[in-house]
Amino acid sequence: MEESLLRVEELHKSFGDLEVLRGVSLVLSQGRKLSIIGPSGSGKSTLLRCINYLEEPTKGHIYVNGHLVGEKLVDGRYVRMSSKELAPQRAEIGMVFQNFYLWPHLTARENVAIGPQRVRGLSKKDSLDLADMMLEKVRMARKRDEYPERLSGGQQQRVAIARALAQEPRLMLFDEPTSALDPELVGEVLKVIYELADEGRTMVLVTHEIGFAQEVSDEVIFVDKGRVAAHGPPCDVLQNPQQERLCSFLGKLLGS
């Protein structure tokens, strides 16, 4: 059997009385791209944030590359990891946020370099070289010495992608990477994500860009009310929707 890179098992997440995820399971093999779509409040961002344990699931388990994330088995029981044990696991999962969250006190180059330097213990020179390579990849090398406040949203998001790439992650998570951008800046960010997809990276994207999801992903899941309501290749889920909720969601999104 082919070992899956990402396996999510019966994931539940509640915030107080609010049940956001009600049993989500999915499997993703190495090199595959999965898009998660769904109405706002459906739990798709929470699902993504549970994968690297920025949110702790109420129930259920996450496996990346066959290893439990955020938990360990002690005498047959699941025990939460310490934050120190969790950190190296997170380092293997790159995350790109909707609002970029670049660190404003560091230049673009330092934003990318500080992770490798502090987390992986690279020398300052090596981490800066790595940062330059990653910034080159997202076409931001020219702006490497700028502080985030001097960059457009699209540029900031590209630096944020470079920062995630510098972790040399096995898995990349994108949480609505273009939702906070002005329309004219969306294209440059999507182009970079396309290129990463072409490199054969394993990616999970939460997105509202249906056209993009269709082109870039191998699989699409439609999350509705905390459950996976549809799952399949993009041509089935997006072009030939079977569920009424999915039809109306796509209809609203495409303005028809």
Add this chain to the structure above:
Amino acid sequence: MLEFLPFDPWKAVQFSQVLLRGAIMTVQITAGALVIAIVLGLMMAVIKTSRVRVVRFLVDAYIEIFRGIPALTLLFILYFGLAYSGLQIKSVPAAILGLGLVGCATLTEVFRSGFEALHHGQREAALAVGMTPIMAMRNIILPQAVRITLPPIGNYAIGLLKDTAIVSAIAAPEIMFYARNLVTSTFDTTTIYVLAAILYFCLSFPLARIVSRLEERRRSWQ
């Protein structure tokens, strides 16, 4: 020849020389108390981000207690009270410690609001690249919080400089201590206290200028 002046300039020069000795001590006490307040305040603000409720409670209790006690009362306890129970602290260390302990309660709140001014996404992004919470605090949160809190710390330092006047009450030889001694021996009240005021102003004004520079700079990260 200078009789039109409302004071005797020759005496004023003599008084100034005495007061200047006190000014050096004023600066030392201010600096010492500031260091204690910053170090302890920062530590307590970091501790307050802890998830352990008991720890947060202890910090809150400290802040409330020291916020509710006049600095002068605390100084008397440290200087006279402890001496009575056998622990003798000299006036200058007692002054530095007392003002530092009171200031630390103020600065804990300043640092805490500095942390809160940062979006939680800043910390999440640090965790997402694989930093531990401690690394995130050190590399991402603290550098930004310090930058944000520099102007209020500067304002606090100005207040502290002026508040050092009260430590003359426990005989720490700073500006007001010398001023009062001079008044007792010469009765030239007006000249001496006006000179003391001028001296305080000369010390605090440059600080105030630095604070407004910091406030301007804070608008940009460069």
